[in-house]
Amino acid sequence: MTQTLPLLDKTVLVPRGENQAKSFSQLVERFGGIPIEIPLIAFRPIEKNQRLYNSLLALDTYDWIIFTSNVTVETFFSFFNKREIGGAFPRIAVIGKKTAEALEAMGFSPEFVPSAYVAETFVEEFSPLLDRDARVLLPKGNLAREYIARTLTERGARVDEVVIYETYLPDESRDKLARMLADLKLDILTFTSPSTVDHLMAVVKQYGLNEQLSNCLIGCIGPVTEKKLRDYGLPVHASPKEFTVKEMINSMVAYLETEE
Structure with a gap:
């Protein structure tokens, strides 16, 4: 045939x-x-600034960190220096199989991956895992939607967004x-x-x-x-x-x- x-x-x-x-x-x-x-x-990392540096130094104070793309993972770890930062790494949530694979390539494993790779599904399935007043770090690009941060905040979490790359x-x-x-x-x-x-x-x-x-x-x-x-x-x-x-x-x- x-x-x-x-x-x-x-x-x-x-x-x-x-x-x-x-x-x-x-x-x-x-x-x-x-x-x-x-x-x-295309993507390029932002210049390292005080807000980003402070977020990295305070990494062990967060309950969760959310990665929404493999670009976010790769860019974040280009800034992350374990010897310089030290401390415990937060629990990790990701959106998407490719994001999880990029994370595992860095030697880390996600504790949460949603059933569908969109922000709305992520929020619905992830929210029950958050304690009230849980601290969440959300690295992102300069054009990323605000849906995840806004919705998790409305549900009682304390979310810090930090821009780590720009899109062009x-x-x-x-x-x-x-x-x-x-x-x-x-x-x-x-x-x-x-x-x-x-x-x-x-x-x-x-x-x-x-x-x-x-x-x-x-x-x-x-x-x-x-x-x-x-x-x-x-x-x-x-x-x-x-x-x-x-x-x-x-x-x-x-x-x-x-x-x-």
Whole structure:
């Protein structure tokens, strides 16, 4: 039996950086697609400041620390010096399997991982584990949502947020994306976070490329990313219930097979 290739010769935007794009691109190729790697989001640690330094020094006074992404884990531990900080490490909660894997690579294990990798599910399942007045440290990026901190605070926890990295769109990505959209060289756009949507739409607005988007199919991960796309008036053709790249690609394949 001949294997069908639903993505045959279709170009698929892979919005991740070099270190994260490989497995994503391999999935696209498995279905016959052509991955186009254009990082729509990049991260850089903030300059170490007094607030961050104080949080690290007081680490043993927190009951929990929450990591929401592998980037948060990697950036936090780039600042963390066990010999300098000392003391006990708080209990650890994470959102997502990839985040847990990044943490384990640092020699730590999470005590809590939610059943679904979104902030709303995390809060509902994590809240019962918190004593009233529990102290929680939440390292985050400069564009991260405030939902977790706000909701846990409303439920009696004392949450300290500390920004440890900033999010940006690389200049080379801006130029490449503009060229490929203008030349109608992208068949399928995929988005892994609301920031990737914002960054692409900033390029679309800057170069007047709204009309070119009408030729693209769109897939995304998670309800917040989907909402961001719809806020821009864009259709969403694939948005799986399981918030992983693999399921997003499977969902897009299912959409294409149904259409055909």
